Amino acid sequence: MNEHYEVLVIGGGIIGHSISYYLNKSGVPAIVVEKHTSARKSTRAAAGMLGVHTENKTSGIYHQFCMTSRDLYQDLSKELSELTAIDIGLSLVGMIEIAVDHGQKNELLSKKTSFPNLEWLEGQQLRDRIPHLKYALGALYMKEDGHVEPTNVCEAFKKAALSYGGELVENNTVLGIEKKDGVFTIKSENGLLTAEKVVVASGADSGWWFESTGLKNPMVPTKGECFSIKPRKNYFKEALFLNNFYIVPKPDGRYIVGATSKPNDQSVTTTAGGLSSLMNQVFSIFPDLKEESFQDYWSGIRPGSTDGFPIIGEHPTLSGFFFATGHYRNGILLAPATGKMIKDLIVNRGVHYQSFQDMFSPNRFQIQGGTLYEYLR
Numbered sequence: 001m002n003e004h005y006e007v008l009v010i011g012g013g014i015i016g017h018s019i020s021y022y023l024n025k026s027g028v029p030a031i032v033v034e035k036h037t038s039a040r041k042s043t044r045a046a047a048g049m050l051g052v053h054t055e056n057k058t059s060g061i062y063h064q065f066c067m068t069s070r071d072l073y074q075d076l077s078k079e080l081s082e083l084t085a086i087d088i089g090l091s092l093v094g095m096i097e098i099a100v101d102h103g104q105k106n107e108l109l110s111k112k113t114s115f116p117n118l119e120w121l122e123g124q125q126l127r128d129r130i131p132h133l134k135y136a137l138g139a140l141y142m143k144e145d146g147h148v149e150p151t152n153v154c155e156a157f158k159k160a161a162l163s164y165g166g167e168l169v170e171n172n173t174v175l176g177i178e179k180k181d182g183v184f185t186i187k188s189e190n191g192l193l194t195a196e197k198v199v200v201a202s203g204a205d206s207g208w209w210f211e212s213t214g215l216k217n218p219m220v221p222t223k224g225e226c227f228s229i230k231p232r233k234n235y236f237k238e239a240l241f242l243n244n245f246y247i248v249p250k251p252d253g254r255y256i257v258g259a260t261s262k263p264n265d266q267s268v269t270t271t272a273g274g275l276s277s278l279m280n281q282v283f284s285i286f287p288d289l290k291e292e293s294f295q296d297y298w299s300g301i302r303p304g305s306t307d308g309f310p311i312i313g314e315h316p317t318l319s320g321f322f323f324a325t326g327h328y329r330n331g332i333l334l335a336p337a338t339g340k341m342i343k344d345l346i347v348n349r350g351v352h353y354q355s356f357q358d359m360f361s362p363n364r365f366q367i368q369g370g371t372l373y374e375y376l377r
C-alpha cells in the first residue's frame, strides 16, 4: 500500500467501487478504504432493479440521470465481463407496474402520458400474460427496464478498478480527515494516508461527514427487509412492481420479494412482522406462490436523504472533498452514472453534467453561517 493517493474513496459498496473503476480507468489513481469487506452493506441487500420508470412519475432531470445510468449497464456488462470474467446478471426483460385499485390505475395512466414509450396492459391482457395473477385492474409494461445482480456488479467494478491499477484496503475504518496546505490527511484505524481528493461513499453511514464539515446531516437511513423463494416453475419473467412490494425473478431461479421501508431504523434484524406484511400483500394477488419453497430472508439499510435525491458533488467550501451518497432505493440503478459523474468532476469535465450537478449538489444542505471544523475528527 502506498501512503499518498490522488483520490481516496471512503466506502467499498457499489458506489465506491464504481467511482474507483471510472477513475482508475481514466488514469486517475484511486484507492477505496472499506470498514469491513466490500459489498456487505446496502449493496448486498438490494434486489438489483433498474427501475427507471417505477422510480419516476414524470420526465425530468432525475429521470434522465436514471436512464443514463441504466443505459451505461449495457456496455459495462460486456466490458466488466471481459476484464473480470464476472457476469453482472444484466437482465433487460422489462418491468411491470401493476394497479389493483382505481387510484393506482389513474396514477399509472397519468405516468403513461409522461412516458409514451410505456405500454398500458388492460386487466385481461395482463392476466393472459401472467395467468397466476389473481387480481389486477391493469399495468404499465416498461420493456426497457430490468435488473442486475448487485454483488456481482460491485465485485466486477472492484476487480476491474484493481486491474487498472486501483487499490483497495478492507477492514480499515476511516476515522477522520484534516486538510492542510491543500492535501488531505486521512486518519484510519491502520494509520495515516494522504490524498489530493476524498470522496465520501459510505452509504447510510455518511451523515457524520456532512456534520463534521459544517453541513446539515441530510441522511435518512431506511431499513428494508426482503425474502426469497425458489419456485418449481417460471410464473413470469419480468420484475413485478406494486405500490408496496415487488417480485424480481432472478436468472438462477430465485424470486426476490421486497421490501419494507422503516425510516431511521438501523437495526440489523429482519422482523417476523416485516416479512409477514410482505407475504400478506404478495399472496393476496399471487396465492400460488404460497406453495413454493421459502429460501432466505435479510435486511439492509438504504442510504436515504431528506429530499429523496442522491448527493453527488463537491463540498461547497472544502475543495477536493466530494460526496457520492444518498442513493436511497436506487443505488444499484445509479451506480454507473454516479461513478462516471464523480470521475468527470474530478478530471474537470463537469460542464457536461451541469443540470445533474445542480440537482444533486451538496450545496443544498449548507447551513447559513455554518462552521467548517479545522480537524474533522
Ligand SMILES: Cc1cc2nc3c(=O)[nH]c(=O)nc-3n(C[C@H](O)[C@H](O)[C@H](O)COP(=O)(O)OP(=O)(O)OC[C@H]3O[C@@H](n4cnc5c(N)ncnc54)[C@H](O)[C@@H]3O)c2cc1C
Pocket (backbone or CB within 6 Å): 010, 011, 012, 013, 014, 015, 016, 033, 034, 035, 036, 037, 038, 039, 040, 041, 042, 043, 044, 045, 046, 047, 048, 049, 050, 051, 172, 173, 174, 175, 201, 202, 203, 204, 205, 223, 224, 225, 226, 258, 259, 299, 300, 301, 302, 303, 324, 325, 326, 327, 328, 329, 330, 331, 332, 333, 334
Ligand atoms: C432491501 C433493499 C432493496 C434494495 N433494492 C434496490 C434495487 O432493487 N435497485 C436499486 O437501484 N437499489 C436498491 N436498493 C438500494 C441500494 O442497495 C443502495 O442505494 C446502494 O447499495 C448504496 O450503495 P453504497 O455503496 O452507497 O452503500 P453501501 O453498499 O452501504 O456501502 C457503503 C460502504 O461504506 C462503508 N463505510 C461506512 N463508513 C465507513 C468508514 N468510516 N470507513 C470505511 N468504510 C466505511 C460500509 O462498510 C459499506 O461497505 C435496495 C436497498 C435495500 C436495503
